[in-house]
Amino acid sequence: MKAIILAAGRGTRFGKITEKTPKSLIRVAGKPILERILFSLPPQIDEVVIVIGHLGGQIKKRFGDKFAGRDMKYVEMKELTGTGSAVWLVKPLLRDRFLVLNGDDIYSKNELGGLLKYERAAGLAKTMPQNPSYLTFQTDKKSYITGARYPNEYEMENGIMISTGAFVLDPSIFKYKLVPIAKGREFGLPQTILKSIRKFSLKGVYMKNWAQINRPEDIKKAEKILG
Numbered sequence: 032m033k034a035i036i037l038a039a040g041r042g043t044r045f046g047k048i049t050e051k052t053p054k055s056l057i058r059v060a061g062k063p064i065l066e067r068i069l070f071s072l073p074p075q076i077d078e079v080v081i082v083i084g085h086l087g088g089q090i091k092k093r094f095g096d097k098f099a100g101r102d103m104k105y106v107e108m109k110e111l112t113g114t115g116s117a118v119w120l121v122k123p124l125l126r127d128r129f130l131v132l133n134g135d136d137i138y139s140k141n142e143l144g145g146l147l148k149y150e151r152a153a154g155l156a157k158t159m160p161q162n163p164s165y166l167t168f169q170t171d172k173k174s175y176i177t178g179a180r181y182p183n184e185y186e187m188e189n190g191i192m193i194s195t196g197a198f199v200l201d202p203s204i205f206k207y208k209l210v211p212i213a214k215g216r217e218f219g220l221p222q223t224i225l226k227s228i229r230k231f232s233l234k235g236v237y238m239k240n241w242a243q244i245n246r247p248e249d250i251k252k253a254e255k256i257l258g
Contacts, residue, residue: 033076033079035132037082037114039108060253069094070099071139073143082108112218115217115222116209130146131198152233157190158190164181167192174234174235203231
């Protein structure tokens with residue numbers, strides 16, 4: 032089974048740090064984020080495809096053609112046009128179910144293993160939204176995702192259920208047209224996946240030990256989870 036790791040972004044919120052270092056190679060508790068992700072992959076994953084862009088050569092040099100017993104491949108994203116576009120670049124390499132992960136987040140091996148128990152699944156986590164543009168995911172009584180919407184005032188103060196960027200998908204997702212976001216400048220993977228739930232079920236799996244690293248202060252939060 033393949034894992035697709037999205038690591039093309041510039042990480043502009045880290046300022047000068049990411050001018051010379053890819054965000055996914057920033058160290059958290061002494062190890063680069065991407066290395067931690069690779070060691071958190073469940074045993075079912077035997078090949079990794081990393082979508083690279085900004086300073087991607089450093090990523091290729093560090094992990095090479097084989098890392099931690101897994102074959103490594105790299106697909107270059109020349110224009111940063113969203114997570115949907117990034118996954119669609121890998122389409123020619125995908126024949127069966129695959130795992131998608133953000134290349135700048137911290138994941139738990141056990142929780143990723145739980146995700147792989149389902150044919151199609153999405154990792155979810157409760158968090159306080161930084162702004163009203165975050166999508167909160169809705170589920171039914173059996174935790175299957177029924178949709179997503181923008182949060183109301185109560186949810187802005189009490190937390191919402193967001194995507195962790197971890198998805199188990201299959202090639203049927205490529206039947207759907209990418210959904211434009213950011214005023215049409217990018218194409219979103221979660222938004223495109225939500226189109227597919229009308230026909231294909233998508234299990235929502237809660238991930239307690241996920242850590243999103245958007246800003247320098249998020250590193251301390253992630254190290255607390257790891258600790």
